[in-house]
Amino acid sequence: MTTPPLFYRHPRPPGVRISKIMAGNLHNAVSLILSHMMGGFSFVAVDTQFPGEVHRHPRGDALTADERYGVVKANADELRLLQMGITLCDAQGRLPVIPWGADGGLHEMMxxxxxxxxxxxxxxxxxxxxxxxxxxxxxxxxxxxxxxxADVFAAELHRAGILRLPGITWVTFGGMYDAAFMFKLATFGAPLPESRQGLVAQVGAHFGPLVFDGKYMALAVNAHGSLAAVGEKLGLPALEPNIHMAGPNSLMAIHVFMELRRRFVPLRGGHRSCSLQFYGL
Structure with a gap:
């Protein structure tokens, strides 16, 4: 079997641009994302930023999966989402190429x-x-x-039908909180389910059966640590500039996932054996 290349190299427009989604351009931005998802860019990496963990377990990090989920639920139920990064790619790892700037030059986009x-x-x-x-x-x-x-963004996702599109692969990295906030968006801020199994089931119900956590997948190739550390272990180039915001994080997450997907091809069951498995849960 031929494995898909990771990067879109020939021709590769110079630089990946961040398109900011604010209240004034929400409808047009979501419509553009939907058109690309329907046009073959069916891999969607999501990263979320929130204002820190205000709830901690007295035992620190030495927790069972159920205890860890209790911490995630306490935080996600109370905290407000600050930012979400979204990067799309196709089955060959190519990002959407969109006219950008006054000269209309083509650039890859997140x-x-x-x-x-x-x-x-x-x-x-x-x-x-x-x-x-x-x-x-x-x-x-x-x-x-x-x-x-957040409720307006969620309503726009539902209006566009993005959460119901068949054949979409959703990607996170260290995705406990990503999954939690994806659930909150899909349900307009409902409290998380009481159990981690309930959250996983609800994420699958709202986003489909193909939801992956690159940090969990990386365990199979003995790659541990942060997003940047796993990317380095896999031999991926570091992002420049190295900014830890939701957009660039989602870009690196899709690169990590596509490389792991390539490496999982020879394994029994392939990468799909890791679907709806979240690191730490």
Missing amino acids: WEVDFCDFDARLHRHVPESVEFLRSQGFDFLAARHFGVP
Whole structure:
């Protein structure tokens, strides 16, 4: 079997651009994403950013899967989503190529949604997490004034039918919280199910049977650690600039997944044996 190449090399437009999704361009951006998903870009990587873990277990990180899920549920039920990164690719690892800028030059594209629901003066958060995101370039004031309400974004996803598209592969990395916030978007902010099995079942019901966590898959090739560490272990080039925001993280997540997918081809069951398995749960 021929394995799919990871990168779109010939011809490769210079640079991957981030298209910001704010309240003013929400409808057009979601419609464009939908058109690409329906046009063969059926692999969708998602990364979420939220204002830190305000709930911790007294035993720290030495937890059972059920205890860890309890921490995830407590945080996701209370916290507000700050940002979501979305990167699409096709079965050969190619990203959408879209005209960009005043000259209409072609560039590969990813998307980044800023949400407006969080206000550090009103809502619980971890100050260090908020400061880290600010240092990476997240503009909290602009998000609050021009960002998208999570419920409005969810309604637009449902209107477009994105959550019901057949044959879509959803990709995360270290996806416990990604899965939690994807569920919250799909259900307009409903509390997470009481059990981790319930969350997995609900994610499958809303997003389909092909939902993957690259961090879980990487265990099979003895690659551990952060997104950047696993990418380096797999021999992938680091992102430049190395910014830890939702858009670039989703881009790296899709590269990691496509490389792992290629390596899983010879294995019995292939990469699909890892579907709906989340690292830590």
